[in-house]
Amino acid sequence: MREVFSKRLFKSFKKIVPELSILFLAILSVQPQSLLGNSVISPFLCLSAVFYWSLHRQGHFNVVALIILGIISDILTGASLGFTPILFLTVFAISSWQKKNVLLKPFHLIWGVFSLVSGLTFIIAWAITSFVSLQYADIGSFAIQYAMTVISFPILDWLLSNIQRAVAV
Amino acid sequence: MALIRLTREVRSKGYSMARKPVLFSSLVKPLKSWWQKIFFSVGIVACILFIMMDRGEVRYVKEIRLSLTDAILPLTQTIFQPIKSISNFVEEFKNLNEAREAARALEVQVRDLQGELIATQGLIAQNKRLKEQTNFVDFPDTKIITGRVVTHSGGPFVKSMLISVGQENGARLGQPVMSEFGLVGIIVEVASSFSRVLQITDINSQIPVVTENTRDPAIMAGDNSRFPILKFMLSDSLMAVGDRIVTSGHGGLLPPDIPIGHIAEINGSSALVSSLVDWDRLDYIRVLDYRFADDLSQYLKNPLD
Numbered sequence: 215m216r217e218v219f220s221k222r223l224f225k226s227f228k229k230i231v232p233e234l235s236i237l238f239l240a241i242l243s244v245q246p247q248s249l250l251g252n253s254v255i256s257p258f259l260c261l262s263a264v265f266y267w268s269l270h271r272q273g274h275f276n277v278v279a280l281i282i283l284g285i286i287s288d289i290l291t292g293a294s295l296g297f298t299p300i301l302f303l304t305v306f307a308i309s310s311w312q313k314k315n316v317l318l319k320p321f322h323l324i325w326g327v328f329s330l331v332s333g334l335t336f337i338i339a340w341a342i343t344s345f346v347s348l349q350y351a352d353i354g355s356f357a358i359q360y361a362m363t364v365i366s367f368p369i370l371d372w373l374l375s376n377i378q379r380a381v382a383v
Numbered sequence: 384m385a386l387i388r389l390t391r392e393v394r395s396k397g398y399s400m401a402r403k404p405v406l407f408s409s410l411v412k413p414l415k416s417w418w419q420k421i422f423f424s425v426g427i428v429a430c431i432l433f434i435m436m437d438r439g440e441v442r443y444v445k446e447i448r449l450s451l452t453d454a455i456l457p458l459t460q461t462i463f464q465p466i467k468s469i470s471n472f473v474e475e476f477k478n479l480n481e482a483r484e485a486a487r488a489l490e491v492q493v494r495d496l497q498g499e500l501i502a503t504q505g506l507i508a509q510n511k512r513l514k515e516q517t518n519f520v521d522f523p524d525t526k527i528i529t530g531r532v533v534t535h536s537g538g539p540f541v542k543s544m545l546i547s548v549g550q551e552n553g554a555r556l557g558q559p560v561m562s563e564f565g566l567v568g569i570i571v572e573v574a575s576s577f578s579r580v581l582q583i584t585d586i587n588s589q590i591p592v593v594t595e596n597t598r599d600p601a602i603m604a605g606d607n608s609r610f611p612i613l614k615f616m617l618s619d620s621l622m623a624v625g626d627r628i629v630t631s632g633h634g635g636l637l638p639p640d641i642p643i644g645h646i647a648e649i650n651g652s653s654a655l656v657s658s659l660v661d662w663d664r665l666d667y668i669r670v671l672d673y674r675f676a677d678d679l680s681q682y683l684k685n686p687l688d
Contacts (some may be wrong), residue, residue, distance in 0.1 A: 241459045244534035245467075258538060277422040281430070289452050290459065291536035292543030292579055295444060296433030303426055343540050343607070346438050347586040352608035355539035 228381050232267035233279045235374060236260050240287040257362040260287060261335060262370045264302050265328050268309035269317055270378060280306055294346060301335050308334070321371070329364045336360045449574045456533060456545065456577060525638055526672035528553050532665055533577060539607050542585035543568075548670050549576040557636050561669045565642045565659030566590075566630065570670070580668075583611055583643065583658065591634055592643060595627040603628065603643065603656060610647060613654040622646055628656050638673050 239259040264280065284299030291298075308331050309316070316327050336356050343351040436444045513519075530548035548554045550573050560567045560580045568588065572579035581588055588605040592613070599620045601613040616622065626646045632639025647657040 238462075241462060243538075244459075244536055245463055256538070277419050277426055281422070281426045284430075285451075286455060289448065289455055290534050290545075291538060291541055292545075292581075293536075293541045294434045294437040295448060296430030296437070297540065299426060300430045300434075303423060303430075307423065339540055342434070343586065346434060349586065349606075351586050352539070352606040355608050359539050 231377065231381055232263075232271050233283060235377065236263045236267070236283050237286065239263050240283065240290060244290045256359070257366040258332075258359055259363075259366065259370060260298075261301065261305060261332055261363060262328070262367050263374060264305045265309050265331060266371055266374045268306045269313055269324070270375075277303065277306070297339075297342060300342070301339055304335050304338060305331055321368070324371075325364075325367055328367050332360060332363055336363075445572075449572060452545070452572075452577070452579075453574050460533065526553070528670040528672060530668055530670065532668060535665065542582040542588075542605065542607055543571075544580050544582065544665075545577050546580055546668055546670070547576070548578055548668075549574055551575055552670075553672055554578045554670055555672075558673060559630075559637045559641060559671045561641065561671060562660045562665055563667070563669075564661070565644060566637075567660050567665065567668055569636070578670075583660075584609060584662075590637065590643075591631045592628050593631040594622050594646075595629050595640075595642075597621040597626070600631055600633070601654075609662070610655040610657060611644075613646070613656060616652055616654065618652075622649065622654060624649060638671060641671075 243256060243259055260283070280302045281299045284297075284302045285295060287293075287298040288295050309327075312327065316324055336359070340351055340353060340356045433444065437448070528548050530546045530552070533545040533547050535544045536542065544567075546560065554570055554573050556570060556573055558570045560570060566583055568580040568582040568585070569590075570578045571581040582605070583590060583603065584605040584607065586605055586607045588603075588611070590603045591600065592603045593600050597620075599617055599622050601616045601620075601622075603611045604614055605611045613622075613628070624646050628643045628646065630637045630639055630641040630643065642659055644656045644658040644660075646654050648655040
């Protein structure tokens with residue numbers, strides 16, 4: 215009986231691993247003096263995680279969860295409510311759209327697609343930030359974060375693929 | 384006839400002569416279930432509406448935001464407490480070797496400062512006497528509330544942080560927040576146990592400042608980069624690279640002469656300011672309980688009064 219319960223619990227846990235990993239990264243990225251350092255610009259790790267799980271776990275990975283995770287991220291960072299969900303949904307929609315063309319391709323091609331998708335997302339983010347504040351936001355810091363996000367993608371991809379294998383999501 | 388047959392053949396094999404345009408419907412198509420499609424479309428519209436309402440400072444959105452933050456914040460602190468403890472322990476262990484040398488250097492500094500303290504005490508007494516003689520009306524005394532940084536956004540979208548000083552501890556809207564060296568920002572949201580600070584580097588931050596020596600006024604505006612910009616400088620301004628920038632106190636929101644930074648670069652009618660705050664190691668902060676800010680927060684609550 216106890217075994218059945220623990221199996222069920224593990225099964226439920228497996229289902230929410232993508233959401234939990236994004237939540238963890240969202241909290242990690244706002245921690246002062248965290249593992250990433252309290253740097254002014256750090257990679258947008260959640261975006262990489264959304265891209266990864268959209269490709270590899272689209273079946274269970276749903277839109278509502280992304281909106282909730284985006285709102286939690288907005289609350290933690292202080293961005294306008296609804297800002298991060300738009301970015302998450304953009305990445306989710308594009309990667310779902312191109313999933314068949316990307317999934318079984320070599321890693322460098324997936325990385326290239328991610329750099330394009332995240333590039334578009336950062337342009338949207340810059341446009342919203344500038345529109346909301348009625349002035350041009352500094353494009354340099356966006357470019358730096360974009361570069362850091364793209365550079366850090368292989369590490370995050372490796373980490374998430376290991377998690378995926380470990381829990382056989 | 385042959386062309387029509389060829390076109391039909393191409394169509395039947397699923398080839399297309401022209402590239403299909405990217406439509407919203409083609410983006411939504413791969414989302415499997417119908418409710419995912421609905422949520423995606425509704426989600427995008429709702430997010431845009433939320434951004435507009437949040438920006439327009441709609442009361443309900445602010446209340447939702449505050450209550451959600453109150454609920455989520457303890458959770459994040461609990462999750463990261465073990466990791467923080469381990470990283471603090473490792474850092475302290477690393478610093479152990481440097482402690483002896485630092486202690487020696489501090490002993491020398493203390494001796495020097497004791498000498499300076501005697502001179503400063505004399506100057507304070509002299510200053511007090513002169514103020515009494517000239518009936519000088521001073522700014523109100525400022526109480527200090529010390530707290531810690533709870534979250535610190537590291538992205539280029541917004542520059543804000545949550546601090547552990549809330550309404551219970553005396554935090555009010557508009558109060559300035561300082562590190563040990565300079566101005567960090569201004570409180571823009573207050574909940575019972577925490578507050579949100581809008582950093583001086585944020586794109587929405589605008590602060591009246593002056594240069595410490597020449598008293599040239601300007602407005603310091605953030606642009607989400609590390610270096611806030613000085614705008615509306617005087618045409619005959621005497622500002623130079625390296626000059627110290629302090630708050631002017633104009634408008635009554637901030638006390639005057641809070642140190643902010645140094646001028647790093649001058650480009651014609653604007654200049655870049657290098658902040659005194661060490662953003663990478665910002666941990667403890669001080670909230671200045673300034674009376675004018677308190678009055679202003681009451682005004683903001685009841686603007687019609």
